[in-house]
């Protein structure tokens with residue numbers, strides 16, 4: 001077999017859960033000369049992206065901000081704007097990113113309790129409800145959750161979690177980094193307080209921007225928050241947004257790219273985006289199972305963005321990944337943390353089509369014929 005990695009570099013194909021493939025029309029936007037970020041031209045593009053963010057998160061009540069930062073920056077923004085040192089936080093941990101949310105809260109002086117699910121599972125709703133009902137003195141101020149846990153591919157029922165948290169009264173911070181733009185999220189209807197996401201996932205642009213939604217209830221927390229903040233300060237971003245600008249220099253080129261990707265998303269339509277991700281997930285999972293592969297998550301918990309797969313007995317994850325890469329120039333991801341070298345992960349979010357899934361399945365079949 002020819003070594004495609006060497007001879008056809010431009011055909012490299014990312015099937016990892018971010019960064020995801022970027023449409024050519026979006027890439028072209030990145031090549032524009034930058035414009036001044038205080039110009040009317042930029043303000044118009046920026047404000048249209050803010051409106052599109054609200055469209056995507058189905059919210060009229062929350063503010064939406066764009067940070068020049070990766071997703072973790074938005075996680076830190078969420079924590080530092082609503083907490084004070086000593087506040088009690090309940091972190092629902094379904095993997096690496098759920099743990100990271102708790103760790104950021106710890107770094108800002110919060111007292112964090114983590115409830116941790118087994119790998120590939122989500123937190124049992126009954127356990128959460130029981131935990132919250134035992135908190136008679138309402139000491140838990142904030143609950144954090146990862147909607148689609150990228151390290152395992154497990155998706156929590158965010159609507160039900162939000163309902164439980166709302167009836168307790170705590171503030172809910174939701175990491176929607178690999179779910180926004182792939183899975184239905186209704187910020188207003190479900191009562192989500194702070195929601196964060198990142199550009200390199202369902203948004204179909206490269207890594208570099210993150211997004212955050214702030215509900216009226218989260219603003220009440222902001223007023224009392226004593227954690228240090230400057231770059232992330234919601235108040236600074238809100239003041240600037242009211243003047244149709246940003247407090248600091250934004251990544252102008254990426255905002256142009258974002259505007260283009262929103263145009264594509266709106267042309268496809270919200271419902272169609274969600275249906276496509278659901279269809280790709282269902283087809284990939286069925287095809288992998290037909291090949292005799294075992295998946296980490298059960299169908300009921302499966303994220304529409306990423307699927308984690310066990311290697312067949314006797315085959316190393318490193319050999320599988322290198323076969324995808326060397327023979328086919330397809331990149332798939334390793335497991336992370338305790339799942340490193342125990343699973344491999346295929347991302348199917350953002351600019352991914354039915355053809356990509358069929359191709360990935362056909363390649364997967366060939367790879368295992370060769371490796372077994």
Ligand SMILES: Cc1ncc(COP(=O)(O)O)c(C=O)c1O
Nearest residue numbers: 070071072097150175177178198
């Ligand atoms: C669910 C989730 N949360 C948070 C992050 C962190 O985002 P970043 O790596 O952009 O800082 C990621 C990144 O993959 C993620 O998948």
